[in-house]
Amino acid sequence: MPEAVWISFAFCLGLLVKVVHLPPLVGYLAAGFTLSALTAFPGSNISAEPTEVLGHIAHLGVLLMLFTVGLKLKFKTIISPEVIGGSLLHFGITCFVFTPGLYLILDITWYVAFMLAAALSFSSTILVAKVLDSKRELRAFHGRVAIGILVMQDLIALVVMSLAAGKTPSEWALIVFGLPLLRPLLFRLLDASGHDELLVLLGMLLALVLGGLGFEALGLSSELGALLFGAVLANHPRSQELAKSLWSVKEIFLVGFFLQIGIGGLPDAHSLMFALAASLILPLKGILFFFLMILFRLRARSSFLTSLALTNYSEFGLIVASIALPQWMVPLAISVALSFVISAPLNRIAHSLYERFASRLECYETNNHHPDEQPLALSDAKVLILGMGRTGTAAYDWLIETEPTLVGLDSDPNKITQHGVAGRNVVFADAEDTTFWSNLHMPQVHSVILAMADIEGKLIAARMLRRMGFTGYIVAHTMFQDEAHQIREAGADDAYLTMSETGVALASHIIEREASEPDIALKPLGRG
Structure with a gap:
């Protein structure tokens, strides 16, 4: 054969x-x-004729x-x-x-x-x-x-x-x-x-x-x-x-x-x-x-x-x-x-x-560089969110009330446009591009949220932040325990499991309701 x-x-x-x-x-x-x-x-018994x-x-x-x-x-x-x-x-x-x-x-x-x-x-x-x-x-x-x-x-x-x-x-x-x-x-x-x-x-x-x-x-x-x-x-x-x-x-x-x-x-x-x-x-x-x-x-x-x-x-x-x-x-x-x-x-x-x-x-090199390669300056920003999907957007909307100097970054131009229409301060940047990190200036940033969808982006961002001398707080979310360990090893201070945090958030609504309505009696389901 x-x-x-x-x-x-x-x-x-x-x-x-x-x-x-x-x-x-x-x-x-x-x-x-x-x-x-x-x-x-x-x-030779080997056949090399194309069939x-x-x-x-x-x-x-x-x-x-x-x-x-x-x-x-x-x-x-x-x-x-x-x-x-x-x-x-x-x-x-x-x-x-x-x-x-x-x-x-x-x-x-x-x-x-x-x-x-x-x-x-x-x-x-x-x-x-x-x-x-x-x-x-x-x-x-x-x-x-x-x-x-x-x-x-x-x-x-x-x-x-x-x-x-x-x-x-x-x-x-x-x-x-x-x-x-x-x-x-x-x-x-x-x-x-x-x-x-x-x-x-x-x-x-x-x-x-x-x-x-x-x-x-x-x-x-x-x-x-x-x-x-x-x-x-x-x-x-x-x-x-x-x-x-x-x-x-x-x-x-x-x-x-x-x-x-x-x-x-x-x-x-x-x-x-x-x-x-x-x-x-x-x-x-x-x-x-x-x-x-x-x-x-x-x-x-x-x-x-x-x-x-x-x-x-x-x-x-x-x-x-x-x-x-x-x-x-x-x-x-x-x-x-x-x-x-x-x-x-x-x-x-x-x-x-x-x-x-x-x-x-x-x-x-020419004197005028491509827009995607211009150095990014975040001179006034104090909190940086990388990845403006659902998680990043929720974090942005929660923090904007107490931290007005907030900036979101995302590599999807369509998302940038949508966030701009919604009034959010979101700019284009690719966290997986090493050139971006070499051109980034963020002297006042003290906290970074890694909210990108893929694990590789979070690992690269955490490593590059520490490599460029950032000593502030880095926090991320992920779906799996082993990925959380990798993110911490890459340089993040904390990495939380998404589903666990969702469960905590849901449970907190019950506590808030009990606090606002102390007379509520939670009765177990049963006969009678």
Whole structure:
């Protein structure tokens, strides 16, 4: 059974490269090439011919990946000058420079040269997301910019794929424009699916059946269908829960995609030379991103961290090549793998690299910085609330009567607007962004409430407050006892369990009522 052999090789080599802190994707490609090489030995019983089953698995992995990309397509994520302008300019400049160069050097057609340039212009969504998540920087300013650019690149790649496929839509394709009308129904299905296997099945139904097969029946790209169905659900509160539930399933199916590339054939000298040349010009990609971010008024630090995260080649480029340039799959696959080998270790030491070269990079900064990176001064504030959701808002409304110099911070621009309308003093800030803490001035603050929803934000805030020399009172809430212990270890003075505090608050109403009405007799329920 060839599939069992493939799975075994993929696991072993994936685990091997993970031990040396490289993305498992490199191991999956190596497993495919190894299987292809073993078939050359006389008497080998190993089959390395791509089967229909492996092809289906690979295609499902691509559709699930695009569906999860669609789940991240929130308007506010990409609607910023540095994201839209940076991604479009980078794509345009890369194609403008690389296309004629590839045409002349490789002696290929203009179409092939453009498609290769387009494939090399994209950065890896999988690698960047994993690297930023491992460093808890997905919600940092540079992390949000990098993810926004990746989403824009995915959209550009989808346009390129659709043009390359050259499919003629049927007359029924216009019904796709009515897809937003299904949003209420899809929202109800998502709410009704719970948190277990039905949630995963719903995601697969939308991505593979309605998005994949449904769009193919209309003469449209199945990739486009998967992305659009994900985008319809992007604004649902549980969209990220759905994305996380599909993450492992998507990763498993994508193993088939990378195995299929390796099994397709061993790299020849031409493929290796192309991959080596692509690796040598990889720094140019990061340099271009750096100066584009500087152009859009980001500080040198954010520009450097964003550009370094994006200095790699993308698995999306392979997906584009699988449709437009199947004969170039092996050279591109090796290029992607080598870029991962280079990018992953560098990103682990990104902050120390910046500290080393900061003096040389900061001279490129503009005088006017991005609004999200302006230093935050809280000169008059005495109490600071981080996280203005339900808990933070309740704390604010309770304290404002006795402490007028109160400030709330939140990383959601929509909440900032709503609180402003309600008359609360709430400003934008991301507590998980280390740049925010380095620019924060709060000389009069004596107490801080950590009311963010996620545990990581509370831990980072507590550590950074103590690291910057804050000696005042830090209090937090959490749902679990073990998290309360972690928050205290991070530097908080107290961490209370939310449900316990709710019970105490409810009981206090009885005590207040008895105090105001002493004649009340509380009688037990019973007969008579």
